[in-house]
Amino acid sequence: MFERMRKLASRASLLAAIASLAANPLARAGAAAEPKTIAVWTRAALNVQEATAIKGAAAAFNQSQKAYKVELLWSSFRDYADWVQSVAVTGNLPCLLEMDGPLLAQFAWPGYLRQLDKFVSPELRRDLLPSIVQQGTYHGHLYSLGQFDSGLGLWANRRYLAAAQLRLPTVARPWTLAEFEHAMQALAQVEGVEYPLSLGVYAGVGEFYPYAYLPILAGFGGDFIDRAGTGRAAGVMDGPQSVAAMQRFQSWFQNGWTRAVFDRNDDFERGRTALLWLGHWKHTDMREALGDDLVLLPLPDFGHGLKTGMGSWAWSITSACPYPAGAWAFLSHLMSTEEILRVTHANGAIPARRSALGRSALYGPGRPLQVFAQQLFNGAGVPRPATPGYGLISKAFTNAVRAIIAGADVQTELSRAAQIIDQDIAANRGYSH
CATH class of the missing domain: 3.40.190.10 (Periplasmic binding protein-like II)
Structure with a gap:
């Protein structure tokens, strides 16, 4: 009798285990x-x-x-x-x-x-x-x-902005090009400011230049390639809008409003500069360095609406x-x-899910990084071209930017980059399937 009961119990346990495995595929595997x-x-x-x-x-x-x-x-x-x-x-x-x-x-x-x-x-x-x-x-x-998206904005030293008597821009009312350049001119006169703007040029390895500076081209109406038509770079990357954008970019170096500082990455945290064109990834370090003087601003509107980087x-x-x-x-x-x-x-970084965004201590109304989310939700994000040839586009533009920072002719450098890109597209038959 006891043996029969033991067998029945064993069978019941086996059936329960089978049922558990059926309900749990991971456990079954x-x-x-x-x-x-x-x-x-x-x-x-x-x-x-x-x-x-x-x-x-x-x-x-x-x-x-x-x-x-x-x-x-x-x-x-x-x-x-x-x-x-x-x-x-x-x-x-x-x-x-x-x-x-x-x-x-x-x-x-x-x-x-x-x-x-x-x-x-x-x-x-x-x-x-x-x-x-x-x-x-x-x-x-x-x-x-992706678990997160990126944020690109203007980090600012609130103390320097107050000394220069500058208004704080918002996503609804960003600085115009004229206001942005006036701000740099005014900040250059503030005691303690060695130069007004850091463009993060020290981060120019890999994908930073295309990510950070494509919004400048887009703000002037330019782009890397013709996304709606031929997919080519000629007449777009080296077109009048993109050339105007990078000539203005170069003028900020020529005016002394920004510098090609490659050997250090903490000028903003140390108070040497008042503005920093960068993403979310140094937030903790900057907050520790500047405390309540740290404020995040949206990028300027250069004439075609507020534009910012996106993707991560x-x-x-x-x-x-x-x-x-x-x-x-x-x-x-x-x-x-x-x-x-x-x-x-x-x-x-910006949480990839709305449900996570609402629970984040960094985002949401009144949170220190809400500007990043506001820019994306307002449609300001500029995606980099979704083409198999993007890797070469990125490298060609990066090389052009390095030369432009060093003082090279903008039209020449952008046309050289466009030619390299179009040769690659032709060699791969337009990257058609």
Whole structure:
């Protein structure tokens, strides 16, 4: 009798276990074998707090289930995109890949990435910032999701603005070009100001120049390429509007309102300059240095409406991944409100989901970084062109900017860049499918 009862109990336990496995796919997959490894490649984080947040997210995911195990690999390559591209042609990409948003098409076009449409629920899509969806979409399909978007604005020293008797601009009423240049002229006379504006030229490695200075071109009516027609750069990157924008940009150096300071990155924090054209990533350092004197302003309106940068690092599942369901499980975990808040609290970026934005201590009404979110929600973000040739566009423009800063002729440098870009487009037959 006791033996029969033992067998019945054992059978009941087995049936309960089977039912539990049926209700939990991750547990079902994990019960049959050792956890499947999900290899994740991420850039070498300059922000220690951000790196800690990603490690924490991976640890939390690994502890939450037994079907998959995330293994992080931190790249130490200076040019991360080139490194990933060189590995992609060998077919040895990991399951999950972090990449800078504007480079998405460069990897989606040759088929290195999986479409995410079937994974992303309608509820999640509705909760995402429009810029996140726009950045992650190529030829009508979603290929990447970012935990955050970027903010680009004018950081200012409130004490210097008051001394120069300048009004504080708002997203609804930004400085005009005339007001912006008047502000720099006035700030140049304020005691303690060595030069009025830092344009962050020291950050000119990688993607900063296209990200930070495309809004200047757009503010004058220019762009990198003809997005609505030929896709070519000739007549656009070196067109009259773009040339006028970069000539004005160059004049700020010639007038002494800004300087080509490459050997240090803390002039604003040290009070040497009153304005800093930069993103969200140094917020913590600047707040510690300036305290209540730190204020975030919108970028100026140069004549075609307020324009700002947008786009940031995002995650994609590669075509080489043997466990796409596992990769999505971790990506879905990264896109949870809690994990988004964890990483954006560390790096100061704009949370990618509206639900997370509302809970952020940095964003929302009265919060110190709300200007970044206001600019994007007002449609001021200027996306970099979603083309497989963007990597070359970025490098060509960056080289032109470096020469322009050094005093070279603006028309000559932009025309040279446009020619390089159009030669690449022609060589790849317009990057058609």
